[in-house]
Amino acid sequence: MLDRDLELAKLWLKERDLTLVIVKEGKTIFETKSQGINGFLQSIEKLGKRLVASSVADKIVGAAAAMLCVYSKVSAVFAVTISKGGIRVLKKNNIFFEFENEVPNILNSDRKDICPFDRLVISSVDPEEAYTKLRSFAESGHKKLD
Numbered sequence: 001m002l003d004r005d006l007e008l009a010k011l012w013l014k015e016r017d018l019t020l021v022i023v024k025e026g027k028t029i030f031e032t033k034s035q036g037i038n039g040f041l042q043s044i045e046k047l048g049k050r051l052v053a054s055s056v057a058d059k060i061v062g063a064a065a066a067m068l069c070v071y072s073k074v075s076a077v078f079a080v081t082i083s084k085g086g087i088r089v090l091k092k093n094n095i096f097f098e099f100e101n102e103v104p105n106i107l108n109s110d111r112k113d114i115c116p117f118d119r120l121v122i123s124s125v126d127p128e129e130a131y132t133k134l135r136s137f138a139e140s141g142h143k144k145l146d
Contacts, residue, residue: 006076006098009057013078022047022074024054037117040068041138044131061086061099062106064117064134069095071127081106085118093127 022030032039051072063085082099124130
C-alpha cells in the first residue's frame with residue numbers, strides 16, 4: 001500500500017498543480033495549494049494522528065518540512081525539490097523518500113537567505129520541539145516566509 005499511496009500522492013501533486021498532497025490507504029486525506037510550511041501545519045492541526053503511516057508529496061522539503069514528517073510519523077515522502085538538511089532529517093529518522101531535485105538549502109521568498117523555518121529547526125533533534133517552534137513562528141505572522 002505504501003508504494004501505491006506515494007505514487008498516488010505524486011500523481012495528484014503534479015496533475016492538480018498542488019503544493020502538498022497526503023495520501024493514506026489509497027485516499028487523499030489532505031491537499032493544498034498553500035505556499036510554504038503553513039499547509040503542512042494545517043494538516044497536522046486538522047488530522048493529527050491520522051497522518052501516521054501516510055505518504056506525503058510536497059513541492060519543497062527542507063529541514064522544517066522533514067521535521068514535520070518525523071513529528072507526524074509519515075511513512076514516505078516525495079519532494080520535487082529537497083534540501084540537504086531535509087535529506088539528513090529523513091535519513092536519520094528512517095523515512096523512505098524520493099526526490100527530483102536536490103539543493104543545498106531552501107531559500108526564503110526573496111531568495112537571499114535560508115528559509116526562516118529551516119533556520120529555526122536546523123539544530124532541533126526533537127520533532128515535538130521542532131513542531132512547537134514552527135507552529136509558534138507561523139502563528140506570529142511569518143506565514144509567507146518559507
